[in-house]
Amino acid sequence: MASLPSPGAAGVPGPPGEPATTDASAAYLRLLVVLLASAAFFDGFDDQVISLLLPDVQRSFHASVTTLGLIHIPIGAGQFVAFFIVYLSDRVGRRPLLLWTIFGYTLFTVLTAASPTIWAYAWFQFGAATFTGAEYGVAVTMVIEEFPTLQRGRALGGLMAMGPLGAILVGLLAATHLQSSPLSWRAFYLVGVIPLLVVAWGRRRLRETARFEAERARRAHSPGARRSGRQQLLELLAAWRAESRGRLVAVGLVSLCQTLPVSAGTAWWAFYAERQLGYSSTRVALYFLVAAGVGAVGYYACGWLMERVGRRPTSGLYVLATIGFGVSLFQVQGHWLSFVLLVGAVFFGLGIGPVLSAFATELFPTSIRAQSSAWIRNFFASTGMLGGPALVGVLGASGGLIGNVGDAASVLGALLVPSLFIIWRYLPESRGRQLEELSG
Numbered sequence: 001m002a003s004l005p006s007p008g009a010a011g012v013p014g015p016p017g018e019p020a021t022t023d024a025s026a027a028y029l030r031l032l033v034v035l036l037a038s039a040a041f042f043d044g045f046d047d048q049v050i051s052l053l054l055p056d057v058q059r060s061f062h063a064s065v066t067t068l069g070l071i072h073i074p075i076g077a078g079q080f081v082a083f084f085i086v087y088l089s090d091r092v093g094r095r096p097l098l099l100w101t102i103f104g105y106t107l108f109t110v111l112t113a114a115s116p117t118i119w120a121y122a123w124f125q126f127g128a129a130t131f132t133g134a135e136y137g138v139a140v141t142m143v144i145e146e147f148p149t150l151q152r153g154r155a156l157g158g159l160m161a162m163g164p165l166g167a168i169l170v171g172l173l174a175a176t177h178l179q180s181s182p183l184s185w186r187a188f189y190l191v192g193v194i195p196l197l198v199v200a201w202g203r204r205r206l207r208e209t210a211r212f213e214a215e216r217a218r219r220a221h222s223p224g225a226r227r228s229g230r231q232q233l234l235e236l237l238a239a240w241r242a243e244s245r246g247r248l249v250a251v252g253l254v255s256l257c258q259t260l261p262v263s264a265g266t267a268w269w270a271f272y273a274e275r276q277l278g279y280s281s282t283r284v285a286l287y288f289l290v291a292a293g294v295g296a297v298g299y300y301a302c303g304w305l306m307e308r309v310g311r312r313p314t315s316g317l318y319v320l321a322t323i324g325f326g327v328s329l330f331q332v333q334g335h336w337l338s339f340v341l342l343v344g345a346v347f348f349g350l351g352i353g354p355v356l357s358a359f360a361t362e363l364f365p366t367s368i369r370a371q372s373s374a375w376i377r378n379f380f381a382s383t384g385m386l387g388g389p390a391l392v393g394v395l396g397a398s399g400g401l402i403g404n405v406g407d408a409a410s411v412l413g414a415l416l417v418p419s420l421f422i423i424w425r426y427l428p429e430s431r432g433r434q435l436e437e438l439s440g
Contacts, residue, residue, distance in 0.1 A: 028207070032146060035206060036098075037162040038199045042105065043132050044166030044292075045192055047266065050075070050125070051287055052174055053185040054271045055281070060184060061118035065405070069393010071122035072267060076128025076386025085134035087236065088372075089141065093216070095208045097138045102203060104131035112231045113189035133382075137374060146209050160353060164296035171289030230405060239372040244364055248372055250426040252380030253360045257357065257419035258302035258319070259384025260391070261412040262349040263327050267389035268396075269342065272330060273406050277338065287339050291346040298351020306355045310431040311362075315355045315423050319416050321348035324431040327413040330406035362430045388412060 050057070058068055089097040109128035115121035143159060170188065178187050239248050270288070273279040279287075306314040325344035332338050355371070363374040395401050396408035 014181050028138075030147065032142070032207060033159070034204050035199060036142060037159050038102075038196075039132065039135040039139040040159050040162040041166040042192070043136055043198065044130060044163035045170055046109075046125075046128060046166075048167035048170040048288065048292070049185070049188050049192075051266050051268075052170055052270050052285060053179060053188065054267070055274050056179050056185040057118070057121065058271075061121070063118045065397040066393055067118060068271070069390045069397070071118060071125075072389035072393070073386055074122045074126040075129055076382060076389075078126045078131075079133045079378050079382035079385065081130045082133030082137060083374050085130070086137035086141070086374055086378070089138050093208050093212055094142045095139055095206050098135060098142070098206060099200075099203055101131045101135040101138065102196065102200045106134065106193060106200060108362045109189050109193055109196065113183075113186040115186075133378065137378070142209055160357075161296050161299055164292045164299075164350075167292040167295075168289055171285050171292060174285030175282060175289060177282070236371075239368045239375050241363070244368060246426070247363050248375060250422050251356075251363065252376050254315075254359070254419045254422050254427070255356055255376050255381040256384045257415050258322075258349075258352065259421075260388040260415050261326060262322065262388070262411070263385040264388030264392045264409050264412050265329065265345060265349065268392050268405055268409055269329065272409070273338070276404075276406055277333065283335075287342055290339075291343045294343050294347035298347035299354055301347075302351045303354045306358065307431065310429050311355050311358055312427065312429050313424055314426065315352065316361070316420060318348045318352040318355065319420055319423075323350065323413055323416050325349070325408045326416075330409045358430065359427055363428070 054068060057063070058065075063071075085097065085101070105128055108124050108131065112121060112124040112128060115124055138315065139159065173188060173191060178191070179185055181187050183190065239245075270284050273284050273287075274281065302314060302318060305317075322345065325341050326348075326349055329341040329345050332341060360373045360376040392405060392408045393413060395411070396403065396405035402408045402411065
């Protein structure tokens with residue numbers, strides 16, 4: 001990042017349609033990436049803790065398989081609430097929201113470590129998910145508003161790649177047998193508080209974005225800009241107007257079809273490997289560690305491929321590979337084959353993120369681009385994240401319709417098939433095309 005230009009300090013003109021100067025120096029942009037990347041890091045950390053340590057959580061609370069599935073409902077619901085916090089940043093500013101969200105996330109992380117019951121654990125994680133989801137959304141907005149056009153892609157790529165690094169930290173801690181300490185799984189949440197406090201202290205140096213300051217000044221000098229409650233509600237629903245509704249639903253359904261089986265597999269593989277394959281917790285942690293590292297490469301490979309062959313071919317390849325690797329992962333017995341399938345499932349199942357993000361932003365006009373992306377991520381995708389693990393818990397319980405966690409997870413993999421039809425039938429190819437042409 002040392003080579004980043006200083007778009008404002010040196011009076012460098014901005015691209016057409018953007019301010020000619022900003023207050024963001026190259027040094028500040030570097031600091032901004034470091035302080036915002038933690039949003040993706042802790043998102044990956046939290047997801048991996050509950051995925052990797054689900055058997056330990058079950059033993060601690062003597063919970064049934066069905067209960068383990070159902071606790072994902074309140075946890076996943078945090079992403080729904082996060083939508084409204086992200087929307088609030090358009091009124092009060094980006095910086096205040098980022099300062100408050102990290103303190104909220106820290107508080108609920110500590111409370112999670114002290115959970116007295118399985119449902120207290122679920123609701124404390126609901127609070128943590130609400131704040132980390134909002135933090136991620138506001139962080140992406142700040143990157144978009146502060147970075148020059150030609151550097152936004154690299155900055156966002158670095159932000160997204162931090163998620164697997166958070167998962168890798170969990171794997172490293174598990175490999176040291178931290179879960180065997182007297183605090184068991186609770187120790188992971190307490191360890192996670194340490195970097196949170198460092199980031200919270202560092203974020204005091206964040207500045208409000210120049211674009212938001214300009215918008216706030218414009219509103220202050222426009223008394224007629226005051227909006228009624230009804231007008232604010234209509235703004236929340238602007239992406240659902242007739243001209244954009246079709247694409248919103250199409251991209252949303254693709255995201256839903258993808259997150260249902262992938263979130264289910266992520267949440268249940270450690271449990272399946274330990275309980276049905278007899279793997280040790282150390283082996284599971286090492287497998288997860290390597291898979292997360294390779295998974296980070298999946299993001300970069302997806303970005304490289306979609307710029308060379310297009311969004312639709314890339315998404316089709318990743319969906320097909322996710323089906324093959326994901327379904328097979330829960331049907332094999334051999335250790336090495338299971339490891340290879342896990343790596344492939346993570347590489348493609350999570351690595352599809354960049355092309356899904358492209359669909360969720362490029363196909364909508366600027367006036368509703370952020371809102372459309374939030375609807376797709378915080379409602380459609382979050383529904384899949386919430387429903388996938390819960391469905392496997394209910395269907396895979398001993399008295400459930402399927403009666404086996406592995407088979408239930410494999411059945412959910414079939415939900416990816418409709419997304420192939422939606423992509424090829426309803427989503428236009430956006431490679432090499434101007435945004436105005438796509439949304440016109």
